Amino acid sequence: DIQLTQSPSFLSASVGDRVTITCRASQGIVSYLAWYQQKPGKAPELLIYAASTLESGVPSRFSGSASGTEFTLTISSLQPEDFATYYCQQIHTFPLTFGGGTKIEIK
Amino acid sequence: QVQLVQSGAEVKKPGASVKVSCKAFGYTFTSNYMHWVRQAPGQGLEWMGIINPSGYSTSYAQKFQGRVTMTRDTSTSTVYMELSSLRSEDTAVYYCARDRGSGRDMDVWGKGTTVIVSS
Numbered sequence: 687d688i689q690l691t692q693s694p695s696f697l698s699a700s701v702g703d704r705v706t707i708t709c710r711a712s713q714g715i716v717s718y719l720a721w722y723q724q725k726p727g728k729a730p731e732l733l734i735y736a737a738s739t740l741e742s743g744v745p746s747r748f749s750g751s752a753s754g755t756e757f758t759l760t761i762s763s764l765q766p767e768d769f770a771t772y773y774c775q776q777i778h779t780f781p782l783t784f785g786g787g788t789k790i791e792i793k
Numbered sequence: 794q795v796q797l798v799q800s801g802a803e804v805k806k807p808g809a810s811v812k813v814s815c816k817a818f819g820y821t822f823t824s825n826y827m828h829w830v831r832q833a834p835g836q837g838l839e840w841m842g843i844i845n846p847s848g849y850s851t852s853y854a855q856k857f858q859g860r861v862t863m864t865r866d867t868s869t870s871t872v873y874m875e876l877s878s879l880r881s882e883d884t885a886v887y888y889c890a891r892d893r894g895s896g897r898d899m900d901v902w903g904k905g906t907t908v909i910v911s912s
Contacts, residue, residue: 718896718897720896720898720899722838722899724838728904729888729890729902729903729904729905730830730838730888730890730899730902731902732893732898732899732900735893735896735898735900736896741900773837773838775838775840775898777896777897777898780843780852780854781840781854781855781856782828782840782843782897783840784837784838784839784840785837786837787837787838
């Protein structure tokens with residue numbers, strides 16, 4: 687199975703901060719990576735697919751990039767509604783796998 | 794409006810089976826595959842498998858092979874996930890999620906169904 691290692695697991699940040707989350711795949715997955723946001727008690731929501739394509743309706747402060755097997759999710763200016771847990775997911779090979787998650791909390 | 798409506802919470806005893814439903818609204822049911830993902834309390838997301846509502850093909854994560862069955866009813870636009878031989882570790886929220894269609898990412902999610910396995 688393809689392992690996805692997310693870092694950091696936990697992040698404390700302030701409104702307005704620029705935040706970057708990294709997801710490293712155990713083998714090549716080209717650009718078959720998605721990012722999701724999950725708030726407590728809610729289902730995940732798709733933010734980005736194909737490593738860097740913003741899902742419709744997602745604010746432009748979210749962006750994704752890829753370099754080899756390393757993927758990043760960047761929030762350019764953190765807003766109050768962005769405090770949540772973020773997951774990466776590889777969609778290259780079955781079984782689909784998720785990273786362990788990154789929880790962003792208010793500093 | 795595209796939405797997935799899941800069945801209500803379940804409490805089951807160890808060894809029993811549970812069948813969770815997911816009814817699709819607002820799009821052509823057979824046009825998109827459907828995934829099942831679960832999340833144990835305080836834990837991350839775990840992919841269980843996928844079903845093609847059109848062709849009825851399925852693919853399950855090895856971890857659940859032999860215990861999970863995904864089915865669909867095109868007349869009611871509903872997919873089902875049945876998990877058997879339940880154990881306490883199966884206590885989780887179970888989500889259905891629509892495959893976006895040109896990848897395997899998931900663009901619409903149900904609200905989740907809580908399954909508690911307890912004696």
